[in-house]
Amino acid sequence: MARRHPARTSRPPGRRPLKVWVAMGSDSDLPVMEEALRALAGFGIPYEVEIASAHRTPQATAERARNAERRGFGAIIVGAGHAAHLGGIVAAHSTLPVIGVPLPSSSLQGLDALLSTVQMPGGVPVATMAIGKSGAQNAGIFAAQILATRDPEIRRRLHAHKAQLAAKVTEKNRALREPAARPKA
Ligand code: AIR
Numbered sequence: 001m002a003r004r005h006p007a008r009t010s011r012p013p014g015r016r017p018l019k020v021w022v023a024m025g026s027d028s029d030l031p032v033m034e035e036a037l038r039a040l041a042g043f044g045i046p047y048e049v050e051i052a053s054a055h056r057t058p059q060a061t062a063e064r065a066r067n068a069e070r071r072g073f074g075a076i077i078v079g080a081g082h083a084a085h086l087g088g089i090v091a092a093h094s095t096l097p098v099i100g101v102p103l104p105s106s107s108l109q110g111l112d113a114l115l116s117t118v119q120m121p122g123g124v125p126v127a128t129m130a131i132g133k134s135g136a137q138n139a140g141i142f143a144a145q146i147l148a149t150r151d152p153e154i155r156r157r158l159h160a161h162k163a164q165l166a167a168k169v170t171e172k173n174r175a176l177r178e179p180a181a182r183p184k185a
Contacts, residue, residue, distance in 0.1 A: 002050035005041055017151060018074025020045055020143045023052040023064070023090065025080035029103050033079045035133045036101065039140025043157045045147060048073075054085035061086070065093035074150075075143040078126075079136060081105030084113035087126035099142050100126040101135045 007017045020040055024033050033049070040047045052061040068076060076094065079101040080086040087100035100117040104110030110131035118128035127142065129135035141161070148154040 002048040005037065005047050005049075007044060007046040016072065017044075017046060017154075018147055019072050020047040020075050020077060020140075020147075021064070021068050021071075021073040022047050022049040022077045022079075023061070023086060024049070024078070025051070025053045025055075025082075025084065025086055025103075026105075027051055028105060029079050029081065032103055032133055032136050033077075033101070035136035036077050036079070036140040036143075039137050040143065043140075043144040043154055043161075045144060045154065052078075052086065052090075054080065054089040055083075058089065061089055062093045065090040068094050068096055075099065075146045077101065077139045077143055079103050079139075080117070081110065081113045084116040087117045087128070088120060088124065091120070091124045091126050097146050098126045099139045100128045101139045102128065102131045104132050 022033065022036055022040075024030065037047065037049060050064075051057075052064055054061055065076070073096060075097050076090055077099045078086045078090055081103035082105060084100070084102055087098055091098040102110050102113035102117045104113070106112055114128070114131050117126055120126050129138045129142070141158075144154055144158060148158055
């Protein structure tokens with residue numbers, strides 16, 4: 001059963017927000033993929049997260065991908081390590097945008113997953129993020145950017161996110177200039 005997160009919304013009633021399907025190859029991927037879930041929740045985007053392995057549950061994974069659009073998803077995030085074929089399998093079975101997060105779970109620390117995810121043949125794109133936690137966080141933000149094209153509320157939250165990033169740098173510069181304001185180590 002997928003773990004669900006409901007929408008946080010101030011949208012007019014009657015306009016259901018699209019959800020994001022977050023699939024990962026194993027439960028061992030969750031600590032990294034939590035970054036994607038945190039980002040989605042921060043933008044108030046509903047999601048469902050579940051384990052779907054390209055190698056261990058290939059049929060179920062393909063079926064979930066085929067049904068994703070009908071089930072109200074607007075974008076798909078996948079995270080997998082080792083020979084990470086999850087992005088490719090899901091993209092093969094869906095026309096929804098697929099965002100891939102290569103995970104550093106193998107002895108090659110994610111380089112294998114990066115190449116397996118990014119090197120898609122022409123015609124079947126997987127938007128591939130960085131390896132690991134930054135990639136997972138960016139996958140959540142990128143999904144928000146996709147959904148924002150039809151949702152002004154998410155667009156507003158993305159602008160606020162950008163402003164927050166800039167404010168943090170301004171604050172750090174202030175601390176650099178004024179040593180007394182620096183946080184104690
Ligand atoms: N994996 C699982 N099925 C297919 C792949 N590529 C990946 C998972 C995880 C790694 O294999 O995404 O990163 C190890 O999984 P486990 O379950 O052995 O911890």
